[in-house]
Amino acid sequence: MKKYVGWFTVLCWLCWDEPATAQNMQRVRQNLDTLCSAAFGGRGYVQHADSVAAQWLAKQFSVLGLKPLPQQSSYFQRFELSVNTFPQPIKLQIGRRKFRIGEDFIMHEASGSSYFSKLKLCRLDTLWLKEGAAQTDFLQKDWTKTAFWFGSATAKLLLKQKPDVLQKFKQAGAWLEVTDGKLTASIAKEANRPPHFKFKRALFDSTARTLRLEVFAEQIPHYQTQNVVGYVRGTAQPDSFLLVSAHYDHLGTMGKTALFAGANDNASGTTFLLEMAAHYAQNPPKYSIVFVAFAAEEAGLLGSKFFVENPLVPLSRLKFVLNLDLLGTGDEGITVVNGSVFTRAFERLQQINDQRHLLKQIKARGRAANSDHYWFSEKGVPAFFVYTMGGTAAYHDVHDTATQLPLTAYREVFGLLTEFLDTVP
Ligand SMILES: [Zn+2]
Structure with a gap:
């Protein structure tokens, strides 16, 4: 057995070491399947499914070489919420x-x-x-x-x-x-x-x-959950930070048979965050880069709200926040929420896309309280929320599964966003 475990470790290491520009889509698919599996319970609140996902993410962070932020003893930032659940057969x-x-x-x-x-x-x-x-x-x-x-x-x-x-x-x-x-x-x-x-x-x-x-509805008034936070120290200005976020929670389960796997929303963004973490752990940027897998987004953007109210890095040191949510398609390009607010950054994104011929189109939107970027930009931190367009109609239903997700423009979006982060002034 030991021999196989050893080989398995080497194999994993080889996989993670692959340059991220040649995206390992097999690994992405594997992570997507894991996050969407029944064992992860739709990353909701029945049987602490969200914490199963959080533990798994912390393990991935550790394997990739992300560190807990200075002064933090773990990757977890804990908080609580009130939530209504349906744990019994319906x-x-x-x-x-x-x-x-x-x-x-x-x-x-x-x-x-x-x-x-x-x-x-x-x-x-x-x-x-x-x-x-x-x-x-x-x-x-x-x-x-x-x-x-x-x-x-x-x-x-x-x-x-x-x-x-x-x-x-x-x-x-x-x-x-x-x-x-x-x-x-x-x-x-x-x-x-x-x-x-x-x-x-x-x-x-x-x-x-x-x-x-x-x-049977079970209301849990003090449910314990957690954001998962790790970082890579910057090479030139480690006291300035980029922040990449994706919420890992979804809607969980209803009764014993309805699993809301949340493949597009937001296992797609979570796997993307892991790919970015893999890339930057191997290629540290000049600024430090923080990776936050937010909890309780579906319950009202609660994880990001808690983070912004209890920041683990000073908000004034954040150069840019990039929030990833719904990244599983891309046939019709991407939309950037806050694109028409932070216009310089948006122009830079457009330029990269024009030069590299990556996506069909990049649309800009104004401010919107529709994902975890919101609390950051409300505090004046430049923040984009990027989502892909086209491809699937499944949304907040039992049909948002891993198998139906095309990941059409995953590599292109990855190339675009890493170059975008690398060129944040
Ligand atoms: Zn979402």
Whole structure:
């Protein structure tokens, strides 16, 4: 056995030592598969799946030769959050037909638990949403054993109701939102409603009169998680820093069978960050370069918020922040959030692309609170968020898997972004 372990180590070392310009796509695929595997639980909050990923990342950092930041004893920056989870099996039956979590329906992130296993299914009457006799009548009835069904437009109106009316709706046994759109999941910090199913309209039988269900929502008020932070010391000005970030968390699991693997979002950016770490560990830049795998991005950009509020390097020493999120395609080029804010840097990026003929197009956007760059640029730190365009429609659903991810422009984006970082003034 020992002999094989030894050879394996040498083999790994050889792999990592390969120049990053000739991207080792096999290694990228392997890392992507690992991050998206069932063992990593969609890098969410059931059974501490996010910490499984964090431990694995720390191991990779160590193998690559990244160091914890000075004054830090480990790669972890710990913090806590409140989060609503669905760790138990979820059941839904409408009429006689049973449905599958993930494929046929998902839970709204702020869903609570079910108290009854069988409910009367009833269409939500939009007259109840307007003041008048129908609403007065509605307010007087007991709806605890009723499931209301309604469309997505009504769902929006529902949440705008006066507190007493909304409260009455919330006393219902369940909400069944029938939607034409895709099933897009999210994360909430708490449950604030009955079980709220988002259900595919194509599967809905509006003549059904009963709904059977089993949902258990577990709200965890002080969930412990962590950012994973390592760095390579700069050769000329080690007290100035570049920072590369990618969130490693995703939406986790719903029930026992729905795995939100988050291949594009954001195993793609996480593997990219590891490739950059491999490259810069072998080719230290003039400035020090910090690599941060952020936690809890999907829960509201919480890892990056915590980092910016408790910076492990002074924010004033950050020359540039490059945030990587959704890097799995690229047929249509990339978009750069903050590209129209930090225009000099954006022009430099365009120039590199023009000279090297890498990507079809690079689009600039203004500021947006849509990923972990946000808190940095709000504090005045120059920061880009780069995402690839084209390729896949899977997003925040069970179809965002490693096998469907094309990684079309991965090498080109890598070439572009390393040259960009190498030329930060
Ligand atoms: Zn993301």
